[in-house]
Amino acid sequence: MDYKHVIKQMTLEEKVSLLSGKNFWESQELERLNVPGMFLADGPHGIRRQAAAADHLGLNESIPATCYPTAATVANSWDVELAQEVGTHLGREAASQQVNVLLGPGMNIKRNPLCGRNFEYFSEDPYLTGKMAAAYVRGIQAGGIGAHVSGAPSTSRGIAACIKHFAVNNQETRRMSIDVVVDERTLREIYLTGFEIAVREGRPRVVMSSYNKVNGEYTNENMHLLREILREEWGFQGCVVTDWGGGNERVRGLLAGNELEMPGTGGESNREVLEAVRRGELEEAVVDEALERLLALADETSQALVWKNQKIPRDHHQTACKAAEESIVLLKNQDTILPLDTSKTLAVIGDFAQTPRYQGAGSSRVNPTQLESALDRLESSELRIIGYEPGFHRFGKKSSDLVERACGLAAQADTVLLYLGLDEVSEAEGVDRTSLALPENQLDLLEALVGVHSRIVVILSCGSVIEMPWIDGVSAVVHGYLGGQAGAQAMVRVLLGLVNPSGKLAETYPKTYLDVPSGANFPGGQATVEYREGPYVGYRYFDRQPGGIQFPFGFGLSYTSFEYHDLRVDSRGARFTLRNTGALAGKEVVQLYIQGPGQAVYRPEKELKGFTKVHLEPGESREVHLAFDAYSFRFFNLKKNAWDVESGMYTIFIGASSRDIRLQASLSVQGSDCGNLYDLRSLEPYFTGEVENIEEPTFAALVGRPLPETHWGNRIPMGYNDPLARTKYARGWFGRLTHSLIIFTHWLLWKIGQRDTANLIMMSFYNMPFRGIAKMMGGMVSRRMAEGFLMMVNGHFFKGFTRLITKEKQEKEVEYEYRT
Incomplete structure (x- = not known):
């Protein structure tokens, strides 16, 4: 299609009509010129195309689709090839359901563990986030059904992935009005680097602007984010769509490069644009530029939809199971109680064993093609199950009778399998969590069971961080996160030893919420949230502290053991030998961290700059190479308004987690002389990493301007953008x-x-x-x-x-x- 020629044939009214949605999920078509509309659907971990009434909240049932583990779960696999495979299957199913644009993956940084949507995001680390998101994007956009079904034309184009929510959307509280106050260096290094990697390496066709403001300006009309960084610096050539209902001033959004507003507003936004062009406030060329990108997107993605209503292949469920298996994290295994001894009797306790908690709530909720419970899987295995008790009410109601019956069953068994976790309403779009603790009725049950039994295996089902003050009283903890429709099968295979657990945490687990550096500034004031901790998010903060964590970033146990030795480092990367020293085959996630010179530029203790997952048979050794890349040594130099490298001696770490460093070496790197870049007196906490209680003058010095008012104030007239x-x-x-x-x-x-x-x-x-x-x-x-x-x-x-x-x-x- 010659897009410019088609645009020239349009009236101004027709042009403007294409810039907003036709309805809740569809963009506007133009039959006169054969311009197709597009269907956009939720789906970070499965397709949510609603067959009947549309909503953005996950209330109405959608067409059945494979429910894969959530992004927070798959991130624990640290496996980019697996992420791409999941993405490919998502792309196939989207094309089969006639979905042009799949709204995912979500990739916001987990700044604070209480964010209600953390289950939908990958990690607290931008490098891991970016690499996993790029893999999803590559898979989704290559996974159009036309490229994989026998007889399909080889020229079929894939559907579009839409990375979201751009940018700095790290809380649900007042998400549509909150103003994020963040310094430019932290913005670039922590909150935009993941998006940059996804754009440069995944090449998504669509980016979704977020609801919030960043430094006083809504993201959907933020010239700095959308024009200067996304398009000019990163070279993004695709379309930007608003989050649903996230458009502010439509004309300003177009000027910033936000092509499509969703959902449709009944023509109201169109009139605003039309009047702005007629008054000379908006050049028609801006409209044409937006239309050219929109037409390209509609045309190219429509070519992937020629194969309609294809039956979902059986291997999609198998891939969902594989993804769950690779992502399960073994957190504790005292006296090698796992894998389970099939000669021992087992009591199964916990509501989640019978009714699985397998995905999040809200716009990402998928109607699975099939669903199995852990209890059914356990009872059909060779394990000796003597009985099941729910032990607690799912949504928090206390019951001494349920606890008593559970303890009675436990006393009769050799081992207790205890299924605990967070319910569906505890982790949901639109609301943040209020505590890191498990529900009180589950804690009561756990305490009672510890009093009557010494061999308890806890299986966790939740999509984000929880506190574990009870962990010393149990023998093992296995975290399945939210494992999708095949999560129960995957967990039983791990418990039996049919699969050796290889997942590692993509986020730090603090001992208590009081240890979280952003805790004092989450979810912020009424009008603003201040990112006073700067770049010290997750392990970047905790690795400077002697305690404060339950489990470090990158942590995960195995049924076997690994040995690291013989590290060699040069300008191209790091090489070392990894050996499986145990009796079982297994996979190890090896992690590359880099520590800066620590002279003129404040930095975290170390930062993740590479990783890979290696499979080894018992006794097998392999040389592993982790290459340096454009992200390895850089920092954002505010004086140059550009990325820079500080000259000096860098320390290269190879580890099994951020706290389990096995090898290290030094490397001299040539770059810039960064002396006198910062005023040490005004920014001293950022050099020491002691950012728990940053005072207002210090944060203002970091941001480089006076801080905006964070409270609404009493009785002040409300405005159109107030919640x-x-x-x-x-x-x-x-x-x-x-x-x-x-x-x-x-x-x-x-x-x-x-x-x-x-x-x-x-x-x-x-x-x-x-x-x-x-x-x-x-x-x-x-x-x-x-x-x-x-x-x-x-x-x-x-x-x-x-x-x-x-x-x-x-x-x-x-x-x-x-x-x-």
Whole structure:
């Protein structure tokens, strides 16, 4: 298709109509010129194309699709080839369901372990995040059904992957209005490097802009992020789509290069663009530039959809099982209680054994093609299962009777398999967690079982970090994270020793939340969240501390053992020999960390700069080579506004985790003289790494400007971009009543057990800005109607009510005129 020629044939109205969605999931087509529309669907770990009513919250059931382990799970595999294989299968299924753009992978950094969406993200480390995300993207975009089904044309194009959420979207609380205050160096090195790797190495066709502001400007209209960095610096040639309802000022978004607004707004955004062009505020050439990218995306992805409704191959479930197996992390194995002895009797306890917790909640929720429970798998194995007890109510209700029955069963068995974890409403899009602890009723059960049994194997099912003050009382801990539809099968195979666990943690496990450096600044104030810890996220902070962690980044045990020796380092990379010294075949994730000279540039103790997963038979040795790359030695030099390398002596570490360093060597690197780059007096905590309680003047010095006001203040008039949470301080009685009703409704729903709906209240109302009310309603609520409601909460009830009603009528008249 000659896109420029097609665009020249369009009227201005037709051009503008293509820049916003047709409905909730589809982009607009133009039949007159054979321009196809596109279907965009959620799916970081499976396709969520809804057959009936559409929503962004995971409420309505979708067409069955393979539910793979979540990104947080697969990240523990540290296996880029496996990630690409999963991506390939995702691409196949998306094409079969006629999905042009798969909205994933999610790749935001796990700044804080309480982020409610951490189950959907890879890691606290940008290098690991970027490499895994790039692999997913390559697989998804090569996995169009046309490239893999017999008889398909060889010229078929793949569907598009959409990496998200760009950028610095590291919390769910007030995600649509929060202003992230972060210094440029931390922004570049921690929060953008993963995206950079994914763009440069994965070459995604689509990037999704996030809801939040970054340093005072919404990301969907942020020229620095979208134009200067994403397009000019990284060379991104694809399309940028807003997160659903995440568009702010549509014209400013277009100027920044945000081509597509989703979902559709009933033509309201189109009118804004049309009027801006006619007034001369927006050049038509900007519209044409956006359209050229959109047409290319629609045309190329549509070529992958010629093979429709293909049956999902059986190997997709097998790949889901393989991904889960490779990602299971063995955290403790006292007295080698695992693999399980098939001659011993077993008691199976825990609700999650019977009803699996296998994926997260919200927009990523997949309707699996099949699902199995751990209990069924255990009972069909050669293990001697004497019985099962749930032990606790899934959503937290206490029951002494359930505990008593579980203890009675446990006393009759040689070993207890105890399935614990977080329920579906504890980890969900739109809300952050409030604690790192397991639910209290599960802790009560665990305490009671420890009192009657000495051989307890805990199997964990949750998508993010938890505290484990109880770990000394149990014999083994196996973490399955959220293993997808085949997770139960994968776990039983590991427990039996049919699979040697090889997963390693992609995030640090602190002993308590009090040890987390960002804890004092999460989720921030009412208007802003300040990243006062700078680059010291996860192990970058903890590796400077003598204690404070339960398990380090990169940690994971095996049923065998490995020996590292003979390290050789040169300008190209590091070489060493790895040997399996145990009696079983196994896989080891070897990790390359680099420590900077530590002279003129503040840095973490060490940073991950390479990794690979190596399979070895018993007694086998292999030479491993980890190459240096463009990311190995660089830092972002603010004075040059560019990446730079500091001259000096670097230390190269090879380890089994960030705290288990097996080999090290030194390497002299030539770069720039970085003397006098920083004022040590004003930034001393960033040189020492003691960033737990950074004072405001120190952080302001790091950011390089005065800090914005972080609180809304009482009784201040609310604005269009304020969330409904701010109605607590509204001038008018109607606003304060609205706030009280939201809070009461949430409390009541939670009390009666409707916790999914309670979470929905917080996500879709409490933390939703007035802007979002209009953007998410597909044109049913206009901006002027939302502004009328805003006038009502600001104390002008009758004036706002009148405006709401009259403007609704006027908008319908204008809409009719526009469409005709």
